[in-house]
Amino acid sequence: MSHHLTQAVRDCIAACNDCATECGNCFSHMVGNESPNDCPACCIECAAICRLCADALARNSPFAKEICELCAKVCAWCAEQCAAHDMDHCQRCAEACRRCADACRAMA
Amino acid sequence: MSHHLTQAVRDCIAACNDCATECGNCFSHMVGNESPNDCPACCIECAAICRLCADALARNSPFAKEICELCAKVCAWCAEQCAAHDMDHCQRCAEACRRCADACRAMA
Amino acid sequence: MSHHLTQAVRDCIAACNDCATECGNCFSHMVGNESPNDCPACCIECAAICRLCADALARNSPFAKEICELCAKVCAWCAEQCAAHDMDHCQRCAEACRRCADACRAMA
Amino acid sequence: MSHHLTQAVRDCIAACNDCATECGNCFSHMVGNESPNDCPACCIECAAICRLCADALARNSPFAKEICELCAKVCAWCAEQCAAHDMDHCQRCAEACRRCADACRAMA
Numbered sequence: 001m002s003h004h005l006t007q008a009v010r011d012c013i014a015a016c017n018d019c020a021t022e023c024g025n026c027f028s029h030m031v032g033n034e035s036p037n038d039c040p041a042c043c044i045e046c047a048a049i050c051r052l053c054a055d056a057l058a059r060n061s062p063f064a065k066e067i068c069e070l071c072a073k074v075c076a077w078c079a080e081q082c083a084a085h086d087m088d089h090c091q092r093c094a095e096a097c098r099r100c101a102d103a104c105r106a107m108a
Numbered sequence: 109m110s111h112h113l114t115q116a117v118r119d120c121i122a123a124c125n126d127c128a129t130e131c132g133n134c135f136s137h138m139v140g141n142e143s144p145n146d147c148p149a150c151c152i153e154c155a156a157i158c159r160l161c162a163d164a165l166a167r168n169s170p171f172a173k174e175i176c177e178l179c180a181k182v183c184a185w186c187a188e189q190c191a192a193h194d195m196d197h198c199q200r201c202a203e204a205c206r207r208c209a210d211a212c213r214a215m216a
Numbered sequence: 217m218s219h220h221l222t223q224a225v226r227d228c229i230a231a232c233n234d235c236a237t238e239c240g241n242c243f244s245h246m247v248g249n250e251s252p253n254d255c256p257a258c259c260i261e262c263a264a265i266c267r268l269c270a271d272a273l274a275r276n277s278p279f280a281k282e283i284c285e286l287c288a289k290v291c292a293w294c295a296e297q298c299a300a301h302d303m304d305h306c307q308r309c310a311e312a313c314r315r316c317a318d319a320c321r322a323m324a
Numbered sequence: 325m326s327h328h329l330t331q332a333v334r335d336c337i338a339a340c341n342d343c344a345t346e347c348g349n350c351f352s353h354m355v356g357n358e359s360p361n362d363c364p365a366c367c368i369e370c371a372a373i374c375r376l377c378a379d380a381l382a383r384n385s386p387f388a389k390e391i392c393e394l395c396a397k398v399c400a401w402c403a404e405q406c407a408a409h410d411m412d413h414c415q416r417c418a419e420a421c422r423r424c425a426d427a428c429r430a431m432a
Contacts, residue, residue: 005133017125017162024166025113031365035356038278044351044368045277047166051159052268054125058132058155061261062254063290070286074279139257143248146386152243152260153385160376169369170362171398178394182387221349233341233378240382241329263382267375270341274348274371 009057012068012103016054019075019100023047026082026093039081039090046078046097053104069108075101117165120176120211124162127183127208131155134190134201147189147198154186154205161212177216183209225273228284228319232270235291235316239263242298242309255297255306262294262313269320285324291317333381336392336427340378343399343424347371350406350417363405363414370402370421377428393432399425 023043030040053071056064079097082090131151138148161179164172187205190198239259246256269287272280295313298306347367354364377395380388403421406414 005129010129013125013129017121020163021113021118021121021166024163025168027368028166028168028365031355031368032359032362034358038356041275041352041355044275044355045272045279047163048268048271049279049283051163052264055128055132055155055159055264056261058129058136059257059260060133060136062293063261063265063286066286066289067265070279070282073282077278135260136257139247139260140251140254142250146248149244149247149383152247152383153380153387156376156379157387157391160372163372164369167365167368170401171369171373171394174394174397175373178387178390181390185386221345226345229341229345233337236379237329237334237337237382240379241384244382244384263379267379271344271348271371271375274345274352276349276352 005058005060008107012107013054013057015096015100015103016050016057016071019096020047020050020054022089022093022096023050023078026089029087029089030085037081037084038077039085042074042078042081043093046074049074050100057107065108068104072101072104072108075104113166113168116215120215121162121165123204123208123211124158124165124179127204128155128158128162130197130201130204131158131186134197137195137197138193145189145192146185147193150182150186150189151201154182157182158208165215173216176212180209180212180216183212221274221276224323228323229270229273231312231316231319232266232273232287235312236263236266236270238305238309238312239266239294242305245303245305246301253297253300254293255301258290258294258297259309262290265290266316273323281324284320288317288320288324291320329382329384332431336431337378337381339420339424339427340374340381340395343420344371344374344378346413346417346420347374347402350413353411353413354409361405361408362401363409366398366402366405367417370398373398374424381431389432392428396425396428396432399428 027040027043083094135151191202243259299310351364351367407418
């Protein structure tokens with residue numbers, strides 16, 4: 001009766017979770033400092049939709065694909081903001097965002 | 109400057125994420141059916157606090173320990189409900205809940 | 217400097233919050249019982265995106281409109297499921313979902 | 325059968341929702357700027373637990389009281405951070421946090 005949670009779904013959930021973690025970490029290092037662009041506000045938006053996306057996939061939501069599609073857009077935007085900063089946590093975050101955007105696009 | 113996200117923190121985040129995923133899956137199979145106990149309502153409570161807990165750990169929240177403590181309690185309760193059902197998704201969920209309860213207790 | 221949180225935004229946030237509350241209440245009464253349609257699973261999906269939508273509006277997220285658009289769809293689906301049941305909590309939930317769908321559509 | 329969502333519960337949910345909204349607004353104005361204290365990081369922690377708390381109350385969660393107790397603590401901390409800043413959005417946020425802390429303490 002395991003009608004979902006295929007490996008592809010599990011991989012996308014993992015990419016969402018990893019992205020949310022790196023966004024949370026990036027946020028914690030950047031918040032309270034001046035920023036020339038949307039980081040770390042983007043990390044909060046991105047983590048929030050990644051969490052919703054992971055949950056929707058796990059629950060086999062009828063809207064999972066549409067959430068993945070929107071999640072991919074938010075991740076791509078966040079990747080761009082964070083990639084513009086040199087710090088290790090920003091670079092790691094940008095990487096995780098890109099991987100999540102790819103995974104979500106493949107699912108959508 | 110990576111003042112947190114030690115391996116121990118990452119492991120606890122992974123346990124929270126895994127628990128939320130199995131709760132979501134268990135919920136999707138059980139919802140709409142009669143249940144003699146609190147499953148699948150427990151899966152929704154459990155996934156919600158697991159997500160908060162993972163986020164709080166990733167953001168190095170000053171309340172992360174207290175959230176872990178509460179998360180451990182909710183996971184233990186959910187494990188008990190799901191363990192009482194024979195289905196594979198319930199058994200997997202109970203396992204993930206127990207592992208998450210252990211990880212959160214160690215963190216708290 | 218209050219560049220957002222106009223009355224229209226506050227009204228949409230209120231509609232999202234009210235919808236999430238009624239969905240939570242409806243869920244708590246329906247879960248554990250047999251259901252001939254997607255209620256109460258829809259209530260969980262609906263509450264989750266309503267919360268994200270309210271947060272995104274409050275944070276003036278650049279993706280608020282797209283989230284509103286998707287939220288309106290989920291609310292319309294949930295309204296349909298809950299409206300099919302006679303119970304007071306389902307009828308209240310369907311009403312709140314319809315109001316939220318309208319508010320989100322106006323925002324999108 | 326409306327075994328919960330008494331007026332007291334509805335009032336506490338409203339206080340949580342209002343607090344989450346003001347925290348989101350405060351965050352959006354403060355993020356990207358230097359801050360001498362924990363604002364706006366506190367606003368993210370506070371909004372997150374307020375949302376969980378509102379959901380738990382709406383779902384009549386067996387852990388609602390414990391979540392209220394923790395929510396009251398986070399709100400009190402956030403109120404202190406935001407009250408130290410003169411801006412209108414910070415003062416409004418501090419006020420909403422204090423009201424939510426009171427409401428949650430009364431519930432716990």
